[in-house]
Amino acid sequence: MTPKTERWEQAAEVPLMLAAFVFLAAFAVPIIWWPGTPAQVVLVCEALVWITWVIFAVDYLVRLILSQNRLSFAKRNWFDLIVIALPVLRPLRLLRLVTLLSVVNRRASSNLRGRVGTYVGGGAILLAIVGALAVVDAERGADGANITTISDAFWWAATTMTTVGYGDRYPVTPLGRGVAVGLMVSGIAILGTVTATLASWIVERVSEAKAESDSVSRDIQLLRQELAELRAVLRKEPEPGSNEGAKPH
Amino acid sequence: MTPKTERWEQAAEVPLMLAAFVFLAAFAVPIIWWPGTPAQVVLVCEALVWITWVIFAVDYLVRLILSQNRLSFAKRNWFDLIVIALPVLRPLRLLRLVTLLSVVNRRASSNLRGRVGTYVGGGAILLAIVGALAVVDAERGADGANITTISDAFWWAATTMTTVGYGDRYPVTPLGRGVAVGLMVSGIAILGTVTATLASWIVERVSEAKAESDSVSRDIQLLRQELAELRAVLRKEPEPGSNEGAKPH
Amino acid sequence: MTPKTERWEQAAEVPLMLAAFVFLAAFAVPIIWWPGTPAQVVLVCEALVWITWVIFAVDYLVRLILSQNRLSFAKRNWFDLIVIALPVLRPLRLLRLVTLLSVVNRRASSNLRGRVGTYVGGGAILLAIVGALAVVDAERGADGANITTISDAFWWAATTMTTVGYGDRYPVTPLGRGVAVGLMVSGIAILGTVTATLASWIVERVSEAKAESDSVSRDIQLLRQELAELRAVLRKEPEPGSNEGAKPH
């Protein structure tokens, strides 16, 4: 990373976070305030969504220009490119909020398991909010839809991410089902991460508990003992040797 | 922890446990005995709920006063504070029962995996009871509710905590859904802990089974062999050296 | 274990297995052949169920009598006692089939992961069969029941054990729900064991793959190198020492 890129990233961090929050608000307001959002509010929100899009696009372009190898930059940051290039599908726009996870990240402890926990917790809540907003937006107008209020949408997001899936609420539109698949896959990843973090904790505790009786360290103790004996042998023997060499004179 | 705090905690342990049990009973009776609980019984139960609340509050205050750094105490025990400060929402009151887990804990074996198992088992059963009571209490009066008997509530709690979620029973009120999300998250944690404990057991068994063929300990064996040879060399050589030094005479 | 107990267990193994198979068949026939099982068939099956019960009870009693410490024997084998003492509830009788798992066990490879896999596979299939039979038996007569055929019962058992839980089929009787909770808990345990076995396999492969670059074995390599140098030093030095001691003459 060039020093310029680094300086840009530091300078852009706070504006990008703000843009992500403004974007979330501008996306959420017309969905929550429904039906009967005043036309001006809709307009302002739509404008804010596009302004934040421009901010994200500018950040991407600046980083692309500052990078030494642009092709490798584009490859490494394919996710950013998708997020910026595909703002047509409304739920996909919400992927931009993944940026918010880095706020969570910086606040996390330096401890790895603590960081994993914070990521999972923060990510799960952010995903539930985003998924609920996206689904209610996609489903509301459809025939036979049963997720039509924000409160139902949050309930549905919780039953989906935990893989409980009662089936009292479920999406019926292709867009809503796409969002659902995203939430399910996230749910599995979250379940997996919770389990894995717990497993790593238990494995560590158990292995600590039996570290003393460990065969490797016992072997090393034996080795050190042998070395000590060997040194004792060496300390004793050269002296009688030199005495014997000196005596005859 | 100051000696005073320690003495208080030891003295308060049994009364707090009793208070938790009384609280559970006083909470459960009007929910199970429904409809048509005599007014006196309801009154007595309500009184017991408040008395146990006072006991928990007193315990918290005494520990706060006895602590050396009150701010750090309040931070460390934020969960206790929430449990005491928010007795308005009825299901939240049930969080007080988390205290019961320490009974389970003291009865558990000293073995870590045994303790995890006991916690998970005891916690899961306690959560199912508490969740079932809280849901039936929240749902019973609501329109379109389908969890209206204690037996249905236990069945629903089991399908939720195992993330099976048939959907024959599901909460419809915001309060009931909140309780459900709590049970789902607990279910994931329990699933994760069961898996992690099993994983740690299998990892340990497998690593024990191949400890003999392990490369590290084989390396150490080779090392010890070399040391033994080296000692043999040392034992032999100084003697001919002293002989050679002695011969010329 | 006394030599007598050992001889008894070896002698009883095959008859107990046969009894378990006969029991499964005698339990299954009247459930599958429904409605309109001839009265004689029902009678024969009922008789066989009781005969197998007697066989299991005799085995338990003989082992109890042969054991040195009867109280500790009863404690260790509490599960056997429950299985024998509670044959009134029909689904609980099926717990006797847990004995069949030891057939699976003896056929399994000596490899731990292989054995875990065989147990999980065999146990899952046995549980599905037993659960399906028990549920259809419990539900068939009930009002509003939707698991009324053997084929529906197997389908329901599969959706329950995998925690999918569509909710197109679900038990409505207390007995059926009890069986369901048993299957759900088994499902979680199976899920956990599958994950744990995979985790242990991946952990082992990954650690093997980086064993060469491992810091411990690299340290040991360095140690061995130092030892070799040390031996070279020792081999060379005593000889010039004896030469120098010889020269002056």
Place this chain on the structure above:
Amino acid sequence: MTPKTERWEQAAEVPLMLAAFVFLAAFAVPIIWWPGTPAQVVLVCEALVWITWVIFAVDYLVRLILSQNRLSFAKRNWFDLIVIALPVLRPLRLLRLVTLLSVVNRRASSNLRGRVGTYVGGGAILLAIVGALAVVDAERGADGANITTISDAFWWAATTMTTVGYGDRYPVTPLGRGVAVGLMVSGIAILGTVTATLASWIVERVSEAKAESDSVSRDIQLLRQELAELRAVLRKEPEPGSNEGAKPH
């Protein structure tokens, strides 16, 4: 493996892959283009399905003939035999596509976790496609079926493999339910693999983070220090010995 077998497998790889792709297309077209697939298209597809079957059968036979021990070959490749011997049940034919996973495999990174990830990702998507096609094919004609379009089938496959199971869509025919059980079991395996891969990653990171403070490597450091001291002792002592031997002159 004989050199002949190896040469055959290398030569057959590309044709087999092509056959698998052609097979998938020939299987999918009449299912997707429904109702009203022209009779010729159905005929061509059916012909292609049988041609690809012949290709797989020829490959199996050649490998069987080239193998040194035919019985052990048949045992090791029992899965291939089932896939070829049972082309009567239509969904079972789709098992042939498991061959496609080896394409995924060769494209995967050499890193084990990367390869596991690629397998799981590729396998999950392939399974969802195959399961959706098989279910819609099995269910379409049945009474009371609710999975009748390709889009519903994909949605159902996603809810099944993630074990969410809303129950808005579920199979009702024995064949469809068999496919569903296959998807559920795969879902559990995928869930397990995701968790296990994450667990292995976390365990490795955590153990790396504390490698420095590790007791084993600290022990080895101490050992090396002792060796260095020992060598210093050896380097110093022979010289005073020779000096003392030289001095008297």
